[in-house]
Amino acid sequence: xxxxxxxxxILHSGELDKAxxxxxxxxxxxxxxxxxxxxxxxxGLRLLTKGGLAKAPLxxxxxxxxxxxxxxxxxxxxxxxxxxxxxQSALDLGVKLIPCEMTxxxxxxxxxDLIEGLEPVGGxxxxxxxxxxxxxxxxI
Amino acid sequence: xxxxxxxxxILHSGELDKAxxxxxxxxxxxxxxxxxxxxxxxxGLRLLTKGGLAKAPLxxxxxxxxxxxxxxxxxxxxxxxxxxxxxQSALDLGVKLIPCEMTxxxxxxxxxDLIEGLEPVGGxxxxxxxxxxxxxxxxI
Amino acid sequence: xxxxxxxxxILHSGELDKAxxxxxxxxxxxxxxxxxxxxxxxxGLRLLTKGGLAKAPLxxxxxxxxxxxxxxxxxxxxxxxxxxxxxQSALDLGVKLIPCEMTxxxxxxxxxDLIEGLEPVGGxxxxxxxxxxxxxxxxI
Numbered sequence: 001x002x003x004x005x006x007x008x009x010i011l012h013s014g015e016l017d018k019a020x021x022x023x024x025x026x027x028x029x030x031x032x033x034x035x036x037x038x039x040x041x042x043x044g045l046r047l048l049t050k051g052g053l054a055k056a057p058l059x060x061x062x063x064x065x066x067x068x069x070x071x072x073x074x075x076x077x078x079x080x081x082x083x084x085x086x087x088q089s090a091l092d093l094g095v096k097l098i099p100c101e102m103t104x105x106x107x108x109x110x111x112x113d114l115i116e117g118l119e120p121v122g123g124x125x126x127x128x129x130x131x132x133x134x135x136x137x138x139x140i
Numbered sequence: 141x142x143x144x145x146x147x148x149x150i151l152h153s154g155e156l157d158k159a160x161x162x163x164x165x166x167x168x169x170x171x172x173x174x175x176x177x178x179x180x181x182x183x184g185l186r187l188l189t190k191g192g193l194a195k196a197p198l199x200x201x202x203x204x205x206x207x208x209x210x211x212x213x214x215x216x217x218x219x220x221x222x223x224x225x226x227x228q229s230a231l232d233l234g235v236k237l238i239p240c241e242m243t244x245x246x247x248x249x250x251x252x253d254l255i256e257g258l259e260p261v262g263g264x265x266x267x268x269x270x271x272x273x274x275x276x277x278x279x280i
Numbered sequence: 281x282x283x284x285x286x287x288x289x290i291l292h293s294g295e296l297d298k299a300x301x302x303x304x305x306x307x308x309x310x311x312x313x314x315x316x317x318x319x320x321x322x323x324g325l326r327l328l329t330k331g332g333l334a335k336a337p338l339x340x341x342x343x344x345x346x347x348x349x350x351x352x353x354x355x356x357x358x359x360x361x362x363x364x365x366x367x368q369s370a371l372d373l374g375v376k377l378i379p380c381e382m383t384x385x386x387x388x389x390x391x392x393d394l395i396e397g398l399e400p401v402g403g404x405x406x407x408x409x410x411x412x413x414x415x416x417x418x419x420i
Contacts, residue, residue: 005412010278012161017322021292021419024382028404034412042157071386078385102164105218106211124168132145132174132275135412138290138419139161139278150418152301182297242304245358246351264308272285272314272415279301279418 006035008134010127014043016056016083017071022140023086029136030093037119038090039127041100044140048099049113053083091117098122146175148274150267154183156196156223157211162280163226169276170233177259178230179267181240184280188239189253193223231257238262286315288414290407294323296336296363297351302420303366309416310373317399318370319407321380324420328379329393333363371397378402 007029011022022044026036038044046052076082081089090097099114101121111121131137147169151162162184166176178184186192216222221229230237239254241261251261271277287309291302302324306316318324326332356362361369370377379394381401391401411417 007408007412010161012158012280018292021290021321024404025408029408032405032408034408041161074386074388078382080382080386102218102220106214106220108214124164125172128147128165128169128172128174128276132147134276136408136414136417137276137278138417139280140292140419150301152298152420181301242358242360246354246360248354264304265312268287268305268309268312268314268416272287274416277416277418279420 004033004035005029006130006134007037007136007138008127008131009036009038009137010139011038011040011044011047012042013140014046014056018140019044019047019053019056019083020086023083023090025138026095027086027090027093030090030095034135036090036093037096037098037130039098039100039122039130041103045100045103045107045109048097048115048118049109050115052115053087056083087115098126144173144175145169146270146274147177147276147278148267148271149176149178149277150279151178151180151184151187152182153280154186154196158280159184159187159193159196159223160226163223163230165278166235167226167230167233170230170235174275176230176233177236177238177270179238179240179262179270181243185240185243185247185249188237188255188258189249190255192255193227196223227255238266284313284315285309286410286414287317287416287418288407288411289316289318289417290419291318291320291324291327292322293420294326294336298420299324299327299333299336299363300366303363303370305418306375307366307370307373310370310375314415316370316373317376317378317410319378319380319402319410321383325380325383325387325389328377328395328398329389330395332395333367336363367395378406 009022022038026038029036040048096119098119099121101123149162162178166178169176180188236259238259239261241263289302302318306318309316320328376399378399379401381403
């Protein structure tokens, strides 16, 4: 077990705002010196396919008229990093991005469909072994 | 406090894919020798009513055209257990399935509406006592 | 690090039933003597704007015909506290309600738009520092 504090997230959701949450938490944790990983499963895994981030919807696009375009513009004006930059930043900071093997099979996603820089594919045991010694576990 | 490692999940969502995640995580944990429990609340509890699993929708049925029928067929072809088998497997492995008492009241669900093999009904204190000594806590 | 047991929740969702879960878990924990906090981000933060709770939708309003009006009536008849009372109860019990600074910027929410009684605004570091020493972490 590592002496460093650790956060282990499962990203199951494929929505833009949920992905933001996962990347902001893990890059923030890595910047604080923590170990950080995201296990991408179900809809979350689609974000790691080439071009997948650009297609992500907002979880409540029609709630009170706040749409994806508006939210993206507001984030830009507030100097919040784009999701593409956050993902690159996560990789640069050593956040481990782990694709779920079972989801790849179920969704017909191949290794070559995924972006570069990811960890080897993993399964439920990979996540559980990581999570059981982590200080923070979140299902997003 | 038990010496065995432990995972405690709240399943609040009623979607097929979220239920899969809860059962795959807990049966995986139990197979690794961990103690595992799922506290079924709100929409999650409906999955434990007789016939409830068959009625579960997919959380993003229309996302990119991936529907429930397609997903179920893909899972079968990939030899992923059906949700019904996963639930039975969870019971066989000693995963504790706990119905939320407050939800039963709010939704008008009676004990006899629920499937066999469950733990006694519990409340927020039941979950918190279980979760505070667990190594992994997830809200799904 | 405090000797008291602790729960730290991120409330990202803006739905009525998810907010109930967050408040029931934290007020329950506080009543058991635990320290409890909720970090309100994205749609969750809107619940803390003046009048925000009344506007919250149910996460699955059309699922099996269970609507917000029905659910609210059932909760009342089952003597479940209203969300407004739960929020007040949380404040009375010392549950820390923390608004996410980044979300305020992105959504154009100002301090004076928020209800009284909240903690100072915080960021990802605030949450991570709180969560890494907590016994229970949940993303709702």
